[in-house]
Amino acid sequence: MNTDAYQQLCQIFRRISRFDHLSAVAGWDMQTMMPAGGSRARGEALAELSVLRHQLLTGKQVGELLSAAQQQSLNEDERASLYEMTRQWQQASLLPDELVEAKAIAGSECEHAWRTQRPANDWRGFSANLRKVVALSRREAQIRASASGTSPYDALLGLYEPGMTRQTLDPVFADLKQWLPGLLQQVVSKQSQALPLQPEGIFPQAAQKQLGLQVMALLGFDFNHGRLDVSAHPFCGGVPDDVRITTRYDEKLFLSALMGVIHETGHARYEQNLPRRFAGLPVAQARSTAIHESQSLLLEMQLARSPGFLQLIQPLVAETFGSQPALETDNFIRLAQQVKPGVIRVDADEVSYPAHVMLRYEIEQALIDGIIEVEDIPALWDEKMHHYLGLDTRGNFKDGCMQDIHWTDGSFGYFPTYTLGAMYAAQLFASAHQQLPSLGEQISRGDLQPLFGWLEKNIWQHGSRLSTSELITKATGEGLNSQFFRRHLEKRYLG
Numbered sequence: 001m002n003t004d005a006y007q008q009l010c011q012i013f014r015r016i017s018r019f020d021h022l023s024a025v026a027g028w029d030m031q032t033m034m035p036a037g038g039s040r041a042r043g044e045a046l047a048e049l050s051v052l053r054h055q056l057l058t059g060k061q062v063g064e065l066l067s068a069a070q071q072q073s074l075n076e077d078e079r080a081s082l083y084e085m086t087r088q089w090q091q092a093s094l095l096p097d098e099l100v101e102a103k104a105i106a107g108s109e110c111e112h113a114w115r116t117q118r119p120a121n122d123w124r125g126f127s128a129n130l131r132k133v134v135a136l137s138r139r140e141a142q143i144r145a146s147a148s149g150t151s152p153y154d155a156l157l158g159l160y161e162p163g164m165t166r167q168t169l170d171p172v173f174a175d176l177k178q179w180l181p182g183l184l185q186q187v188v189s190k191q192s193q194a195l196p197l198q199p200e201g202i203f204p205q206a207a208q209k210q211l212g213l214q215v216m217a218l219l220g221f222d223f224n225h226g227r228l229d230v231s232a233h234p235f236c237g238g239v240p241d242d243v244r245i246t247t248r249y250d251e252k253l254f255l256s257a258l259m260g261v262i263h264e265t266g267h268a269r270y271e272q273n274l275p276r277r278f279a280g281l282p283v284a285q286a287r288s289t290a291i292h293e294s295q296s297l298l299l300e301m302q303l304a305r306s307p308g309f310l311q312l313i314q315p316l317v318a319e320t321f322g323s324q325p326a327l328e329t330d331n332f333i334r335l336a337q338q339v340k341p342g343v344i345r346v347d348a349d350e351v352s353y354p355a356h357v358m359l360r361y362e363i364e365q366a367l368i369d370g371i372i373e374v375e376d377i378p379a380l381w382d383e384k385m386h387h388y389l390g391l392d393t394r395g396n397f398k399d400g401c402m403q404d405i406h407w408t409d410g411s412f413g414y415f416p417t418y419t420l421g422a423m424y425a426a427q428l429f430a431s432a433h434q435q436l437p438s439l440g441e442q443i444s445r446g447d448l449q450p451l452f453g454w455l456e457k458n459i460w461q462h463g464s465r466l467s468t469s470e471l472i473t474k475a476t477g478e479g480l481n482s483q484f485f486r487r488h489l490e491k492r493y494l495g
Contacts, residue, residue: 004091005068005069005072006065006072006074006078006081006082008290009062009066009082009085010067010081010280010281011469012057012061012065013281014027014054014086014279014280014281016053016057017239017279018237019053020053020240021239022047022049023046023050023053024237024238024244025238025239026046026049026455027046027237028237029042029240029356030042031111031231031232031233031235032074032230032231032244032246035082036112036116039108040109042108043104043105043108043109046108047101047104048101050101050104051097051100051101052105054092054095054100054311055097056095057088057092058092058093062089063089063093066085066089067085071161077190077283077465078180079279080166080283080464080465080466081281081283083283084281084282084464085283087282088160088282091144091159093226094143094144095140095143098144099139099140099273103133103136103140103410106133106136106410107409107410108409110129110130110132110133110409111405111408111409113125113126113129114126114129114402114405116407117288117402118403119230119257119398121396121397121398121402123259123401124404126397127375127377130374130408131373132375132406132427133407133410133426134367134374136410137156137366137368137410137412138152138370140156141153141155141156141368141412144156144158151166151369152167152368152369153365153368153412156368156412156413157169157411157413157416159292159413160289160413160414160417161288161413161417161420162288162467163467163469164290164416164420164468166365169416169420171359172420172480172482173361173416175482176354176358176419176482177358179274180354181385183351183489183490183493183494184339184341184351184352184355186494187339187489187494188339188340188341190493190494191334191338191339194334196326196331196334196335196338197325197326197331197335197337198326199253199326199335200265200324200326201321201322201324202378203253203254203321205251207320207321208251208254208257208258208320209228209249209259211229211254211316211317211320211321212247212257212258213228213314213451214316215258215265215313217260217445218263218313218448219262219266219269219299219448220269220449220452221265221269222243222272224242225241225242225243226238226242226243226244226245226272227243227244227245228245228247229244229245230246230247230249231246231248232247232248232249232405233246233346233404233405234260235264235405236264236267236268236271236296237423238271239278240271240274240284242277243268243271245261245262245265245267247264248260253337254317254321255336256347256493259300259305259336260297260346262300263297263299263300264296264335265296266296266297266298266299267295267296269299269460270286270459270460271286272384273455273460273461274286274463275461275462275463275465278463279364279425282464283464283465284461284463285463286464287464287468288417288420289414289417289421290417290420290424290468291424291459291471292417292421293420293421293424293425293464294414294425294459295421295425295455296421296423297350297418297421297422298429298455301350301422301425302425302429302488304336305337306492307333307349308444309443309444309452310329310333310443311329311333311444311445312444312445312446314327314328314332314414337492337493338451339348339351339352340352341355341389341390341391342391343391343396343399343400343403344399345357345360345404350489351489351493352389353418353422355388355389357415357419358388358419359381359384359385359388360415361415361416362382363377363381364386364415366380367412368412373487376379376399377401378400378401381393381400381401382394382400383386384463389424411412421479422485423481423482423484423485424472424478426485426487426488427472427476427480427481427484428455428458428472429475430476430484430487430488431475431486432451432454432455435454435455436450437449438450447454458474459471460481
C-alpha cells in the first residue's frame with residue numbers, strides 16, 4: 001500500500017486547479033476583453049487546456065492512488081476530500097478525450113457567434129451552431145446515463161446538483177405550478193392599484209458602475225481579489241483568489257444592472273470565502289450550483305429587495321443620479337419590488353422568475369431526451385411563454401429562446417438550480433432571522449456583518465465537505481422545504 005497516496009492525490013488535484021484557474025481567466029477575457037478575431041484561436045487553446053486537464057484527472061495513476069488512499073487512516077476532513085476526488089475522477093473517466101475537446105470547441109464557437117447573432121435576431125445562424133452542441137451533449141448524456149443507470153437528463157442534472165433527479169425535482173415543481181400562477185395574478189392586481197413612478201432621464205454607464213462598486217463594497221466584496229467588468233450576459237467567474245464578475249448596462253434603466261451586480265456579488269462572496277485550508281482541492285469548491293445560486297439570490301432577492309436594505313442604499317442612488325420623485329424612498333422600494341412579468345429572465349422579479357426556469361427545464365429535458373429537435377425550440381418556447389407568463393415572443397428570438405448563454409456551451413441541467421437556489425435562499429434567510437433576532441435592525445443601519453458571519457459559519461466555510469442535504473439541514477434544521485419560499489413571497493407581496 002502506498003502510505004502517501006492521499007498526499008500525492010492532493011498534489012495532482014492542486015495541479016488540476018491551476019489548469020482551472022487559467023481556463024477561468026481565459027474564459028473571462030474571451031467574454032469581456034478579447035477582440036472578435038481571437039475567437040477561434042482562444043477556443044482551440046481552451047479546448048487544449050480541457051483535454052490536458054481531463055488527461056491528468058483520468059490518468060491510470062489517479063485511479064490507483066484513490067484505491068490506495070481508501071486504505072489509509074484519514075481524518076474526517078480528509079475522508080470528505082477523498083470522496084470528492086473520487087466523485088470527480090469517476091465523472092471525468094466516463095468521457096473520451098476527443099469528446100471533451102469537441103464539446104469545448106463547439107461550445108466556444110456557439111457562444112462567440114451568439115454574441116452577434118442574438119442582437120441580429122439570427123435564429124437560423126444560431127441554431128446551426130446549437131445543433132452541434134446538442135448532438136455532443138446528447139452523446140455525453142447517454143454515456144453518463146449508461147454508467148449510472150439513470151436517464152440521460154438526470155445524468156446531466158447530477159453534474160450541477162449531485163444526487164438530484166427528476167423524481168425528486170418534479171414534485172417540487174409540480175407544487176410550484178399549483179400556487180405560483182395564482183399568486184402572480186394576485187400580486188400584479190394588488191400592485192396595479194398604486195404603480196410606482198418610473199425614473200426619468202439618462203443613467204450614464206460610468207455612474208451606474210460607480211454605484212455598483214459602492215454597493216459591492218457595502219456587501220463586503222474583496223476588491224484585492226476580484227473586479228467588475230462588462231459582458232453580454234452577467235456572470236461570476238475566475239477562482240476564489242481572483243473572482244471576476246460582470247454585468248450589462250442600459251442607460252435608460254439602472255435597477256437591472258444594479259441588481260445584476262448584487263446577484264453576482266452573492267456568487268463572489270461565496271467564492272471568496274470558500275475554505276482556504278483545502279485550497280486547490282475539490283472539497284474546497286462550492287457544494288453545488290443550487291447552493292451557489294442560493295447565495296446570489298439570497299443577496300439579490302432576500303436582502304437587496306427588502307425594505308431595510310433599499311432604505312439603506314437609497315441615499316447612494318439619489319446621490320448618484322440626482323434627486324427626483326421616483327427615487328424617493330417609498331417609491332424606490334415599490335420600484336425595486338414591482339412584479340411585472342417580462343420576457344427576459346435575468347431581469348425578472350422574484351415572483352415571475354420561477355416560470356422562466358420551468359419553461360427552460362421542460363424544453364431542455366425534451367431536447368436531451370430526443371423528443372424534440374433544435375428547430376422545434378422557438379414554437380415550444382412561444383407556447384410555454386404564453387402559458388406561464390401570458391407573453392408573446394413569436395419572431396422575437398433575441399428576447400426569446402436566444403436570450404440565455406447557458407445552452408451555448410451545453411450546460412443542460414443547469415436551469416433547475418436557479419429555482420432550487422431561490423428556495424434554499426428563502427429557507428436560509430428565514431433561519432438567519434430566527435437565529436439572529438436583531439438581523440432586520442442590523443440590515444437597516446448597514447451592519448451586514450452578522451448576516452455574512454452567519455453565512456460563513458453555516459455555508460461558506462464548508463465548501464463541499466457536506467452533501468447539499470446535510471449542509472441545509474445543519475444550517476436550518478431541516479432539508480429542502482419549498483414552503484419557506486412560498487411564505488416569503490406571500491409575506492413580501494401580499495402581506
